[in-house]
Amino acid sequence: MKHLLLLLSLLPAWAMALNVNTGGNLPSIDIDNAGELQLAGDDISYSAWSTQQLNGKVMLIQAMAGRTSAKELNAPMIEAVKQAKFGDDVYQTVTIVNLDDAIFGTSGFVKGKLKKNKKAFPKASFVLDKKGELFELWQLKAKSSAIILLDASGTVLFAKDGELNQQEIDQVIGLIEANI
Template sequence: MKNAIQFSLSILFSLFISSAVVAQEKHTLQRGDKIEKVDIRDLHNKPAVTPGIGEKVTLIFYPDPDSPSQNDVFVDEIKRWKFPEEEYMAYGIVNLADSPYPNSVIRFMTRMVRKRSKQEADALILTDPKSLIQEAWNTGDCNNSFAILLVDADGEVLFWKAGALEADEITFIIDEIKSNVSESHKYTEQEMQAFDL
Protein backbone atom coordinates (compact mmCIF):
# COMPACT_ATOMS: atom_id res chain seq x y z
CA MET A 1 0.00 0.00 0.00
CA LYS A 2 2.82 2.38 0.93
CA ASN A 3 4.55 1.67 -2.40
CA ALA A 4 1.32 2.35 -4.29
CA ILE A 5 0.92 5.74 -2.57
CA GLN A 6 4.54 6.67 -3.27
CA PHE A 7 4.12 5.60 -6.91
CA SER A 8 0.93 7.68 -7.24
CA LEU A 9 2.61 10.71 -5.68
CA SER A 10 5.60 10.44 -8.01
CA ILE A 11 3.26 10.27 -11.04
CA LEU A 12 1.32 13.30 -9.81
CA PHE A 13 4.55 15.20 -9.21
CA SER A 14 5.81 14.31 -12.72
CA LEU A 15 2.53 15.45 -14.26
CA PHE A 16 2.68 18.71 -12.30
CA ILE A 17 6.25 19.42 -13.46
CA SER A 18 5.39 18.55 -17.08
CA SER A 19 2.31 20.77 -17.12
CA ALA A 20 4.28 23.62 -15.50
CA VAL A 21 6.96 23.37 -18.21
CA VAL A 22 4.32 23.27 -20.98
CA ALA A 23 2.50 26.25 -19.43
CA GLN A 24 5.76 28.20 -19.22
CA GLU A 25 6.61 27.44 -22.87
CA LYS A 26 3.06 28.24 -23.97
CA HIS A 27 3.19 31.73 -22.50
CA THR A 28 6.51 32.77 -24.06
CA LEU A 29 6.26 35.31 -26.90
CA GLN A 30 6.04 33.69 -30.32
CA ARG A 31 5.06 34.34 -33.93
CA GLY A 32 1.36 35.17 -34.26
CA ASP A 33 1.00 36.73 -30.78
CA LYS A 34 -0.30 40.29 -30.60
CA ILE A 35 1.43 42.88 -28.45
CA GLU A 36 0.40 46.32 -27.17
CA LYS A 37 2.37 49.48 -26.46
CA VAL A 38 4.32 49.57 -23.19
CA ASP A 39 5.21 52.52 -20.94
CA ILE A 40 8.98 52.62 -20.53
CA ARG A 41 11.68 55.35 -20.27
CA ASP A 42 13.81 57.38 -22.69
CA LEU A 43 17.59 57.98 -22.60
CA HIS A 44 17.10 60.76 -20.05
CA ASN A 45 14.95 58.53 -17.80
CA LYS A 46 11.76 60.38 -18.74
CA PRO A 47 8.48 58.54 -19.48
CA ALA A 48 8.14 57.14 -23.00
CA VAL A 49 5.88 54.71 -24.84
CA THR A 50 6.97 52.08 -27.37
CA PRO A 51 6.08 53.75 -30.69
CA GLY A 52 4.90 52.09 -33.87
CA ILE A 53 3.15 49.12 -32.24
CA GLY A 54 -0.18 48.63 -34.02
CA GLU A 55 0.64 51.39 -36.51
CA LYS A 56 3.67 50.37 -38.57
CA VAL A 57 5.86 47.38 -39.27
CA THR A 58 8.16 47.74 -36.27
CA LEU A 59 11.62 46.27 -35.68
CA ILE A 60 12.80 46.45 -32.07
CA PHE A 61 16.31 45.74 -30.83
CA TYR A 62 16.26 44.74 -27.14
CA PRO A 63 19.90 44.36 -26.04
CA ASP A 64 21.27 43.55 -22.64
CA PRO A 65 24.23 45.99 -22.29
CA ASP A 66 26.34 42.97 -21.28
CA SER A 67 25.93 41.54 -24.82
CA PRO A 68 26.03 44.60 -27.10
CA SER A 69 27.70 42.87 -30.06
CA GLN A 70 25.77 39.60 -30.16
CA ASN A 71 23.80 40.55 -33.28
CA ASP A 72 26.21 42.96 -34.96
CA VAL A 73 25.95 41.04 -38.24
CA PHE A 74 22.19 41.59 -38.32
CA VAL A 75 22.48 45.25 -37.25
CA ASP A 76 25.00 45.88 -40.05
CA GLU A 77 22.78 44.14 -42.59
CA ILE A 78 19.54 45.91 -41.65
CA LYS A 79 21.32 49.29 -41.92
CA ARG A 80 21.83 48.51 -45.61
CA TRP A 81 18.07 48.62 -46.23
CA LYS A 82 15.71 51.55 -46.66
CA PHE A 83 11.97 51.08 -46.11
CA PRO A 84 9.17 53.69 -46.28
CA GLU A 85 9.09 55.73 -43.05
CA GLU A 86 5.31 55.95 -43.14
CA GLU A 87 5.08 52.13 -43.07
CA TYR A 88 8.14 51.04 -41.07
CA MET A 89 10.20 52.03 -38.07
CA ALA A 90 13.09 50.53 -36.10
CA TYR A 91 14.44 51.43 -32.69
CA GLY A 92 16.25 50.08 -29.67
CA ILE A 93 15.16 49.48 -26.11
CA VAL A 94 18.11 48.94 -23.78
CA ASN A 95 17.42 46.20 -21.24
CA LEU A 96 18.76 47.94 -18.13
CA ALA A 97 17.16 45.54 -15.66
CA ASP A 98 19.48 42.63 -16.55
CA SER A 99 22.71 44.63 -16.35
CA PRO A 100 24.82 45.10 -13.22
CA TYR A 101 25.98 48.52 -14.44
CA PRO A 102 24.30 51.72 -13.15
CA ASN A 103 21.43 52.86 -15.36
CA SER A 104 22.78 56.42 -15.59
CA VAL A 105 26.14 55.18 -16.93
CA ILE A 106 24.47 52.98 -19.56
CA ARG A 107 22.17 55.81 -20.65
CA PHE A 108 25.15 58.16 -21.01
CA MET A 109 27.21 55.62 -22.98
CA THR A 110 24.24 54.88 -25.25
CA ARG A 111 23.85 58.58 -26.03
CA MET A 112 27.54 58.66 -27.00
CA VAL A 113 27.22 55.59 -29.25
CA ARG A 114 24.59 57.36 -31.35
CA LYS A 115 27.27 59.79 -32.52
CA ARG A 116 29.19 57.08 -34.42
CA SER A 117 27.62 57.86 -37.82
CA LYS A 118 25.07 60.08 -39.52
CA GLN A 119 22.79 57.07 -39.87
CA GLU A 120 22.78 56.43 -36.11
CA ALA A 121 22.66 60.07 -34.97
CA ASP A 122 18.87 60.24 -35.04
CA ALA A 123 18.27 56.65 -33.95
CA LEU A 124 15.52 56.29 -31.38
CA ILE A 125 16.77 54.49 -28.29
CA LEU A 126 14.61 53.91 -25.23
CA THR A 127 15.32 52.09 -21.97
CA ASP A 128 13.65 49.42 -19.86
CA PRO A 129 14.91 49.73 -16.27
CA LYS A 130 12.45 47.26 -14.69
CA SER A 131 11.84 44.40 -17.17
CA LEU A 132 8.61 46.08 -18.27
CA ILE A 133 8.98 44.74 -21.81
CA GLN A 134 9.67 41.20 -20.63
CA GLU A 135 6.59 41.22 -18.39
CA ALA A 136 4.18 42.94 -20.83
CA TRP A 137 5.12 40.83 -23.85
CA ASN A 138 6.01 37.56 -22.07
CA THR A 139 9.39 37.40 -23.74
CA GLY A 140 10.96 34.94 -21.35
CA ASP A 141 14.55 35.38 -20.16
CA CYS A 142 16.47 38.10 -22.03
CA ASN A 143 19.52 38.22 -19.77
CA ASN A 144 22.86 38.28 -21.63
CA SER A 145 21.16 38.44 -25.02
CA PHE A 146 20.58 40.91 -27.82
CA ALA A 147 16.93 40.18 -28.62
CA ILE A 148 15.21 41.00 -31.90
CA LEU A 149 11.46 41.55 -32.29
CA LEU A 150 9.56 42.23 -35.52
CA VAL A 151 5.83 42.98 -35.56
CA ASP A 152 3.49 43.88 -38.40
CA ALA A 153 1.37 47.03 -38.62
CA ASP A 154 -1.35 45.38 -36.50
CA GLY A 155 1.06 44.51 -33.68
CA GLU A 156 1.23 40.82 -34.59
CA VAL A 157 4.60 39.18 -33.94
CA LEU A 158 6.40 38.13 -37.13
CA PHE A 159 9.68 37.20 -35.43
CA TRP A 160 11.09 37.03 -31.90
CA LYS A 161 14.40 35.72 -30.62
CA ALA A 162 16.53 36.45 -27.58
CA GLY A 163 19.98 35.42 -28.71
CA ALA A 164 22.33 35.35 -31.68
CA LEU A 165 20.61 35.15 -35.07
CA GLU A 166 21.53 32.54 -37.65
CA ALA A 167 22.10 33.60 -41.28
CA ASP A 168 18.74 32.18 -42.37
CA GLU A 169 16.97 34.11 -39.59
CA ILE A 170 18.55 37.36 -40.78
CA THR A 171 17.30 36.67 -44.31
CA PHE A 172 13.88 35.74 -42.94
CA ILE A 173 13.49 39.01 -40.99
CA ILE A 174 14.48 41.16 -43.96
CA ASP A 175 12.14 39.21 -46.25
CA GLU A 176 9.30 39.65 -43.72
CA ILE A 177 9.83 43.40 -43.64
CA LYS A 178 9.94 43.56 -47.45
CA SER A 179 6.72 41.59 -47.75
CA ASN A 180 4.91 43.87 -45.28
CA VAL A 181 5.85 47.23 -46.81
CA SER A 182 5.17 48.68 -50.25
CA GLU A 183 8.79 49.13 -51.33
CA SER A 184 12.37 48.53 -50.29
CA HIS A 185 15.82 49.61 -51.38
CA LYS A 186 19.20 48.10 -50.54
CA TYR A 187 21.89 50.77 -50.32
CA THR A 188 24.94 50.45 -52.55
CA GLU A 189 28.42 50.65 -51.03
CA GLN A 190 28.67 54.21 -52.35
CA GLU A 191 25.38 55.17 -50.71
CA MET A 192 26.52 53.63 -47.42
CA GLN A 193 29.66 55.81 -47.46
CA ALA A 194 27.45 58.89 -47.30
CA PHE A 195 26.50 57.87 -43.74
CA ASP A 196 30.12 57.90 -42.53
CA LEU A 197 31.28 60.87 -40.48
Template sequence: MKKFLPPLVMSLLFSHSTLAHNVQLNQPLPAINVNNDGEILFDNAISYKNWHSTSLAGKVRVIQHIAGRSSVKEKNQALIDAIKAANFDRSKYQTTTIINADDAVIATGPFVKSSAEDGKKQNPHSQVVLDQKSAVKNAWNLKEKESFIAVLDKNGKVQFVAEGKLSPEQIQQIIKLVRHLTQ
Protein backbone atom coordinates in the same frame (compact mmCIF):
# COMPACT_ATOMS: atom_id res chain seq x y z
CA MET B 1 0.29 0.42 -20.67
CA LYS B 2 1.01 3.97 -19.56
CA LYS B 3 4.12 5.64 -20.88
CA PHE B 4 5.99 8.13 -18.77
CA LEU B 5 8.54 10.60 -19.96
CA PRO B 6 11.91 10.24 -18.28
CA PRO B 7 12.39 12.75 -15.42
CA LEU B 8 15.17 14.58 -17.30
CA VAL B 9 12.92 15.16 -20.32
CA MET B 10 10.11 16.38 -18.06
CA SER B 11 12.39 18.78 -16.21
CA LEU B 12 13.70 20.18 -19.50
CA LEU B 13 10.18 20.66 -20.81
CA PHE B 14 9.00 22.47 -17.72
CA SER B 15 12.15 24.52 -17.22
CA HIS B 16 11.99 25.68 -20.85
CA SER B 17 8.34 26.64 -20.57
CA THR B 18 9.00 28.74 -17.49
CA LEU B 19 11.76 30.61 -19.31
CA ALA B 20 9.86 31.15 -22.54
CA HIS B 21 8.74 34.63 -23.52
CA ASN B 22 5.01 35.34 -23.75
CA VAL B 23 5.14 37.07 -27.15
CA GLN B 24 2.82 35.45 -29.69
CA LEU B 25 2.81 35.56 -33.47
CA ASN B 26 0.01 37.57 -35.12
CA GLN B 27 -0.69 39.35 -31.82
CA PRO B 28 0.47 42.73 -30.51
CA LEU B 29 3.28 42.73 -27.98
CA PRO B 30 2.07 42.53 -24.38
CA ALA B 31 1.29 46.10 -23.33
CA ILE B 32 3.86 47.84 -21.15
CA ASN B 33 4.76 51.40 -20.14
CA VAL B 34 8.34 52.45 -19.44
CA ASN B 35 8.31 55.48 -17.20
CA ASN B 36 11.85 55.29 -15.82
CA ASP B 37 13.66 56.59 -18.05
CA GLY B 38 11.70 55.76 -21.22
CA GLU B 39 12.15 56.81 -24.83
CA ILE B 40 15.26 58.84 -25.54
CA LEU B 41 14.61 61.96 -27.61
CA PHE B 42 17.28 64.03 -29.32
CA ASP B 43 16.65 67.52 -30.65
CA ASN B 44 19.90 69.41 -29.97
CA ALA B 45 19.75 67.92 -26.46
CA ILE B 46 18.83 64.59 -24.90
CA SER B 47 15.50 64.28 -23.12
CA TYR B 48 13.21 61.43 -22.10
CA LYS B 49 9.51 60.69 -22.33
CA ASN B 50 7.32 57.85 -21.16
CA TRP B 51 7.20 55.03 -23.71
CA HIS B 52 4.23 52.77 -24.36
CA SER B 53 4.40 49.54 -26.36
CA THR B 54 0.94 50.32 -27.73
CA SER B 55 2.53 53.18 -29.72
CA LEU B 56 4.40 50.79 -32.01
CA ALA B 57 1.68 50.47 -34.66
CA GLY B 58 1.96 52.61 -37.78
CA LYS B 59 5.30 51.40 -39.13
CA VAL B 60 6.94 48.06 -39.74
CA ARG B 61 9.49 47.58 -36.96
CA VAL B 62 12.32 45.40 -35.82
CA ILE B 63 12.20 45.41 -32.03
CA GLN B 64 15.48 44.62 -30.32
CA HIS B 65 15.40 44.21 -26.53
CA ILE B 66 18.86 43.81 -25.07
CA ALA B 67 20.36 43.51 -21.65
CA GLY B 68 22.57 46.51 -20.89
CA ARG B 69 25.76 44.56 -21.58
CA SER B 70 28.13 45.01 -24.51
CA SER B 71 28.37 41.22 -24.96
CA VAL B 72 24.59 41.04 -25.48
CA LYS B 73 24.54 44.03 -27.82
CA GLU B 74 27.20 42.36 -29.98
CA LYS B 75 25.20 39.12 -30.34
CA ASN B 76 22.94 40.54 -33.04
CA GLN B 77 25.10 43.31 -34.43
CA ALA B 78 24.99 41.45 -37.77
CA LEU B 79 21.22 42.06 -37.88
CA ILE B 80 21.68 45.79 -37.24
CA ASP B 81 24.33 45.93 -39.97
CA ALA B 82 21.98 44.12 -42.38
CA ILE B 83 19.17 46.56 -41.54
CA LYS B 84 21.43 49.54 -42.21
CA ALA B 85 22.59 48.01 -45.50
CA ALA B 86 18.98 47.36 -46.57
CA ASN B 87 18.26 51.11 -46.32
CA PHE B 88 14.54 50.64 -45.63
CA ASP B 89 12.13 53.51 -46.33
CA ARG B 90 12.03 55.46 -43.05
CA SER B 91 8.47 56.55 -43.70
CA LYS B 92 7.42 52.87 -43.47
CA TYR B 93 10.08 51.32 -41.21
CA GLN B 94 11.74 52.00 -37.85
CA THR B 95 14.09 50.07 -35.60
CA THR B 96 13.16 50.15 -31.91
CA THR B 97 15.92 49.24 -29.46
CA ILE B 98 14.96 48.70 -25.84
CA ILE B 99 17.92 48.62 -23.47
CA ASN B 100 17.40 46.99 -20.11
CA ALA B 101 19.76 49.05 -17.95
CA ASP B 102 18.59 47.06 -14.92
CA ASP B 103 20.27 43.99 -16.47
CA ALA B 104 23.73 45.53 -16.69
CA VAL B 105 27.02 44.59 -15.07
CA ILE B 106 27.16 46.05 -11.56
CA ALA B 107 28.30 49.70 -11.48
CA THR B 108 28.00 50.18 -15.26
CA GLY B 109 24.58 51.87 -15.23
CA PRO B 110 25.91 55.36 -16.05
CA PHE B 111 27.93 53.91 -18.96
CA VAL B 112 24.87 52.06 -20.29
CA LYS B 113 22.80 55.26 -20.15
CA SER B 114 25.52 57.30 -21.84
CA SER B 115 25.96 54.64 -24.53
CA ALA B 116 22.19 54.56 -25.18
CA GLU B 117 22.13 58.35 -25.52
CA ASP B 118 25.11 58.25 -27.92
CA GLY B 119 23.31 55.58 -29.96
CA LYS B 120 20.29 57.87 -30.29
CA LYS B 121 22.50 60.77 -31.40
CA GLN B 122 24.14 58.57 -34.06
CA ASN B 123 20.81 57.17 -35.28
CA PRO B 124 18.22 59.88 -34.63
CA HIS B 125 15.68 58.12 -36.90
CA SER B 126 15.72 55.01 -34.68
CA GLN B 127 13.65 54.68 -31.54
CA VAL B 128 15.70 54.01 -28.41
CA VAL B 129 14.10 53.16 -25.08
CA LEU B 130 16.03 52.98 -21.80
CA ASP B 131 14.35 50.73 -19.25
CA GLN B 132 15.83 51.20 -15.76
CA LYS B 133 13.48 48.79 -13.97
CA SER B 134 13.26 45.68 -16.24
CA ALA B 135 9.64 46.60 -16.99
CA VAL B 136 9.73 45.24 -20.56
CA LYS B 137 11.74 42.14 -19.64
CA ASN B 138 9.25 41.31 -16.93
CA ALA B 139 6.11 42.11 -18.97
CA TRP B 140 7.30 40.00 -21.92
CA ASN B 141 8.88 37.31 -19.71
CA LEU B 142 12.29 37.62 -21.38
CA LYS B 143 15.50 35.91 -20.36
CA GLU B 144 18.10 37.79 -18.35
CA LYS B 145 21.42 38.69 -19.97
CA GLU B 146 19.96 38.03 -23.42
CA SER B 147 18.81 39.55 -26.68
CA PHE B 148 15.24 39.38 -27.99
CA ILE B 149 14.19 40.22 -31.55
CA ALA B 150 10.67 40.70 -32.93
CA VAL B 151 9.38 41.98 -36.26
CA LEU B 152 6.08 43.86 -36.16
CA ASP B 153 3.85 44.63 -39.13
CA LYS B 154 2.41 48.14 -39.56
CA ASN B 155 -0.57 47.13 -37.41
CA GLY B 156 1.78 46.31 -34.52
CA LYS B 157 1.34 42.54 -34.76
CA VAL B 158 4.30 40.19 -34.28
CA GLN B 159 5.42 38.45 -37.47
CA PHE B 160 8.76 37.04 -36.23
CA VAL B 161 10.19 36.42 -32.79
CA ALA B 162 13.44 34.94 -31.42
CA GLU B 163 15.65 35.10 -28.35
CA GLY B 164 19.42 34.80 -28.39
CA LYS B 165 21.90 35.10 -31.23
CA LEU B 166 20.27 34.91 -34.65
CA SER B 167 21.60 32.61 -37.34
CA PRO B 168 22.57 34.08 -40.74
CA GLU B 169 19.42 32.42 -42.12
CA GLN B 170 17.24 34.15 -39.52
CA ILE B 171 18.82 37.51 -40.35
CA GLN B 172 18.05 37.00 -44.04
CA GLN B 173 14.51 35.93 -43.12
CA ILE B 174 14.03 39.16 -41.16
CA ILE B 175 15.36 41.34 -43.99
CA LYS B 176 13.09 39.60 -46.53
CA LEU B 177 10.12 39.87 -44.17
CA VAL B 178 10.65 43.60 -43.59
CA ARG B 179 11.01 44.17 -47.36
CA HIS B 180 7.72 42.33 -47.92
CA LEU B 181 5.91 44.16 -45.11
CA THR B 182 7.07 47.61 -46.27
CA GLN B 183 5.89 47.18 -49.90
Protein backbone atom coordinates in the same frame (compact mmCIF):
# COMPACT_ATOMS: atom_id res chain seq x y z
CA MET C 1 12.65 8.57 -11.43
CA LYS C 2 15.14 9.69 -14.11
CA HIS C 3 12.28 11.02 -16.24
CA LEU C 4 10.92 13.02 -13.31
CA LEU C 5 14.34 14.58 -12.66
CA LEU C 6 14.70 15.45 -16.33
CA LEU C 7 11.25 17.03 -16.35
CA LEU C 8 12.02 19.06 -13.24
CA SER C 9 15.35 20.23 -14.68
CA LEU C 10 13.57 21.58 -17.76
CA LEU C 11 10.87 23.40 -15.80
CA PRO C 12 12.75 26.72 -15.51
CA ALA C 13 13.22 26.78 -19.30
CA TRP C 14 9.48 26.31 -19.80
CA ALA C 15 8.71 29.01 -17.26
CA MET C 16 10.86 31.50 -19.17
CA ALA C 17 9.47 30.87 -22.66
CA LEU C 18 9.19 33.99 -24.81
CA ASN C 19 5.79 35.60 -24.20
CA VAL C 20 5.58 37.01 -27.76
CA ASN C 21 3.75 35.04 -30.43
CA THR C 22 3.93 35.33 -34.20
CA GLY C 23 0.56 36.44 -35.59
CA GLY C 24 -0.48 38.13 -32.35
CA ASN C 25 0.19 41.47 -30.71
CA LEU C 26 2.89 42.29 -28.19
CA PRO C 27 1.94 42.16 -24.53
CA SER C 28 1.12 45.79 -23.75
CA ILE C 29 3.31 47.80 -21.39
CA ASP C 30 4.06 51.41 -20.50
CA ILE C 31 7.60 52.37 -19.47
CA ASP C 32 7.92 55.53 -17.45
CA ASN C 33 10.94 54.51 -15.36
CA ALA C 34 13.18 56.32 -17.90
CA GLY C 35 11.49 55.60 -21.24
CA GLU C 36 12.24 56.79 -24.75
CA LEU C 37 15.24 58.99 -25.37
CA GLN C 38 14.30 62.33 -26.94
CA LEU C 39 16.86 64.45 -28.77
CA ALA C 40 16.51 68.25 -28.73
CA GLY C 41 19.58 69.85 -30.26
CA ASP C 42 22.43 68.29 -28.30
CA ASP C 43 20.35 67.52 -25.21
CA ILE C 44 18.79 64.16 -24.34
CA SER C 45 15.70 63.77 -22.19
CA TYR C 46 13.37 60.86 -21.46
CA SER C 47 9.65 60.53 -22.07
CA ALA C 48 7.19 57.81 -21.14
CA TRP C 49 6.99 55.07 -23.78
CA SER C 50 4.32 52.50 -24.58
CA THR C 51 3.93 49.52 -26.89
CA GLN C 52 0.82 51.35 -28.14
CA GLN C 53 3.24 53.59 -30.08
CA LEU C 54 4.40 50.64 -32.19
CA ASN C 55 2.24 51.06 -35.27
CA GLY C 56 2.15 52.96 -38.54
CA LYS C 57 5.46 51.54 -39.76
CA VAL C 58 7.18 48.18 -39.97
CA MET C 59 9.13 48.01 -36.70
CA LEU C 60 12.17 45.92 -35.84
CA ILE C 61 12.54 45.71 -32.07
CA GLN C 62 15.85 44.75 -30.53
CA ALA C 63 15.18 44.15 -26.83
CA MET C 64 18.42 43.44 -25.02
CA ALA C 65 20.24 43.35 -21.73
CA GLY C 66 22.40 46.37 -20.94
CA ARG C 67 25.58 44.45 -21.77
CA THR C 68 28.01 44.57 -24.68
CA SER C 69 27.72 40.80 -25.07
CA ALA C 70 23.94 41.13 -25.58
CA LYS C 71 24.42 43.86 -28.18
CA GLU C 72 26.90 41.70 -30.08
CA LEU C 73 24.50 38.72 -30.24
CA ASN C 74 22.37 40.32 -32.95
CA ALA C 75 24.79 42.89 -34.36
CA PRO C 76 24.69 41.10 -37.76
CA MET C 77 20.90 41.61 -37.88
CA ILE C 78 21.24 45.33 -37.16
CA GLU C 79 24.04 45.62 -39.74
CA ALA C 80 21.83 43.93 -42.36
CA VAL C 81 19.11 46.50 -41.66
CA LYS C 82 21.61 49.37 -42.00
CA GLN C 83 22.83 47.97 -45.33
CA ALA C 84 19.25 47.62 -46.63
CA LYS C 85 18.60 51.35 -46.06
CA PHE C 86 14.85 51.06 -45.55
CA GLY C 87 12.96 54.36 -45.81
CA ASP C 88 12.25 56.22 -42.57
CA ASP C 89 8.67 56.79 -43.69
CA VAL C 90 7.85 53.04 -43.72
CA TYR C 91 10.37 51.43 -41.34
CA GLN C 92 11.84 52.04 -37.87
CA THR C 93 14.25 50.27 -35.56
CA VAL C 94 13.37 50.33 -31.86
CA THR C 95 16.10 49.40 -29.38
CA ILE C 96 14.93 48.64 -25.85
CA VAL C 97 17.64 48.22 -23.22
CA ASN C 98 17.14 46.50 -19.87
CA LEU C 99 19.26 48.55 -17.48
CA ASP C 100 18.31 46.13 -14.68
CA ASP C 101 20.33 43.49 -16.57
CA ALA C 102 23.56 45.47 -16.82
CA ILE C 103 26.81 44.37 -15.22
CA PHE C 104 27.10 45.90 -11.74
CA GLY C 105 28.62 49.37 -11.91
CA THR C 106 28.13 49.86 -15.66
CA SER C 107 24.70 51.51 -15.79
CA GLY C 108 26.25 54.96 -16.37
CA PHE C 109 28.26 53.59 -19.28
CA VAL C 110 25.14 51.91 -20.75
CA LYS C 111 23.12 55.15 -20.52
CA GLY C 112 25.98 57.10 -22.11
CA LYS C 113 26.25 54.63 -24.99
CA LEU C 114 22.48 54.81 -25.57
CA LYS C 115 22.62 58.62 -25.67
CA LYS C 116 25.53 58.49 -28.13
CA ASN C 117 23.56 56.09 -30.36
CA LYS C 118 20.48 58.36 -30.26
CA LYS C 119 22.62 61.26 -31.47
CA ALA C 120 24.17 59.10 -34.22
CA PHE C 121 20.78 57.67 -35.33
CA PRO C 122 18.19 60.35 -34.45
CA LYS C 123 15.39 58.67 -36.46
CA ALA C 124 15.74 55.41 -34.51
CA SER C 125 13.87 54.91 -31.27
CA PHE C 126 15.85 54.08 -28.12
CA VAL C 127 14.05 53.07 -24.94
CA LEU C 128 15.63 52.60 -21.52
CA ASP C 129 13.85 50.21 -19.15
CA LYS C 130 15.52 50.87 -15.79
CA LYS C 131 13.59 48.22 -13.87
CA GLY C 132 13.38 45.51 -16.54
CA GLU C 133 9.57 45.51 -16.47
CA LEU C 134 9.17 44.88 -20.20
CA PHE C 135 11.70 42.06 -20.10
CA GLU C 136 9.85 40.41 -17.24
CA LEU C 137 6.44 40.76 -18.95
CA TRP C 138 7.72 39.46 -22.30
CA GLN C 139 9.74 36.76 -20.47
CA LEU C 140 12.99 37.58 -22.23
CA LYS C 141 16.15 35.74 -21.24
CA ALA C 142 18.71 37.45 -19.02
CA LYS C 143 21.98 38.53 -20.65
CA SER C 144 20.40 38.12 -24.09
CA SER C 145 18.98 39.96 -27.07
CA ALA C 146 15.61 39.37 -28.73
CA ILE C 147 14.57 40.40 -32.23
CA ILE C 148 10.87 41.05 -32.81
CA LEU C 149 9.43 42.26 -36.12
CA LEU C 150 6.04 43.97 -36.33
CA ASP C 151 4.02 44.94 -39.38
CA ALA C 152 2.55 48.46 -39.63
CA SER C 153 -0.57 47.41 -37.69
CA GLY C 154 1.48 45.98 -34.79
CA THR C 155 1.11 42.28 -35.61
CA VAL C 156 4.16 40.17 -34.74
CA LEU C 157 5.75 38.78 -37.92
CA PHE C 158 8.86 37.27 -36.30
CA ALA C 159 10.14 36.80 -32.76
CA LYS C 160 13.23 35.12 -31.39
CA ASP C 161 15.03 35.48 -28.08
CA GLY C 162 18.73 34.84 -28.66
CA GLU C 163 21.18 35.04 -31.53
CA LEU C 164 19.77 34.91 -35.07
CA ASN C 165 21.56 32.78 -37.64
CA GLN C 166 22.06 33.95 -41.24
CA GLN C 167 18.93 32.18 -42.47
CA GLU C 168 16.83 33.96 -39.81
CA ILE C 169 18.45 37.32 -40.66
CA ASP C 170 17.57 36.77 -44.33
CA GLN C 171 14.03 35.81 -43.30
CA VAL C 172 13.60 39.02 -41.28
CA ILE C 173 14.97 41.19 -44.10
CA GLY C 174 12.58 39.43 -46.52
CA LEU C 175 9.65 40.04 -44.17
CA ILE C 176 10.55 43.72 -43.88
CA GLU C 177 10.76 44.07 -47.66
CA ALA C 178 7.42 42.27 -48.11
CA ASN C 179 5.65 44.48 -45.56
CA ILE C 180 6.92 48.00 -46.29
